[in-house]
Amino acid sequence: MKKWRNLTALAAGVALLAGCTTNPYTGERQASKAGMYGGIGAVAGAAVGAATASKKDRAKGALIGAAVGGAAGGGYGYYVDRQEAKLRQTLQGTGVQVQRDGNNLTLIMPGNITFASNSADIASNFYPTLNSLVLVFKEFNQNGIDIVGHTDSTGSLQLNQSLSQRRAQSVASYLTANGIAASRISAYGAGPSQPIASNSTEAGRAQNRRVEINLRPLQ
CATH class of the missing domain: 3.30.1330.60 (OmpA-like domain)
Known part of the structure; x- marks a missing residue:
């Protein structure tokens, strides 16, 4: 139980880190919308993956669920991140x-x-x-x-x-x-x-x- 919970946290952390960007105006690191949505999706996906897997495969199920949930949660947020950056660059x-x-x-x-x-x-x-x-x-x-x-x-x-x-x-x-x-x-x-x-x-x-x-x- 503890093992797959740790893996869930790790997967969510990876999703959030992947969504971090550098603000081009301040130089500061910041979490993008995609990263936040991806992290939420990863946690939800991991919980579902672990719950639906057999006892011995719960850790594996948690990782798979986290990956799928993170991708789905971050998809449109990532799209808007890219569009926002392009618009700010274009309209400067x-x-x-x-x-x-x-x-x-x-x-x-x-x-x-x-x-x-x-x-x-x-x-x-x-x-x-x-x-x-x-x-x-x-x-x-x-x-x-x-x-x-x-x-x-x-x-x-x-x-x-x-x-x-x-x-x-x-x-x-x-x-x-x-x-x-x-x-x-x-x-x-x-x-x-x-x-x-x-x-x-x-x-x-x-x-x-x-x-x-x-x-x-x-x-």
Whole structure:
């Protein structure tokens, strides 16, 4: 009993160590999402493997279960780790922010670099950034792409709702025109309903004028 428990702990530890990466910005070692999920999967897999094996084969079953469970648990997390790293590298210096929450990635594109004021026409100097995103979305094609337009609260609600919808649709249309499957994409406008800063200041309103791309696992 003690032996296979020790082997389970060892397998989980290996999975976690394998998921450790070096933060390129701080130089510190950190656990990736894949490593954490893999470690959890390894523990669960080891328990199942040991429980279903005969008494003399429990240690072997624990190791096999840990390996299978770790691979399954870390699979999509590892995929998102790689995609996040590629997006951060690709978007460095563009003004587009990359945020991560679990297995969901969000790209925040400020309005001042994507569209002219009160326009849904994509700014010409933003095309290179979108073209780079197209390449990443083609390489990492296991995501749904939810595009959401946002505005500040200046002007009528109807005008802002329409503008945010048209801006989101402009980005969606550009992606599909450049080879991203329409079945992966949704686009809608949130108007001023989801501010991330105060609309009482110009700086806050500038932050609220944005387009977000939310990358989620395909159903």
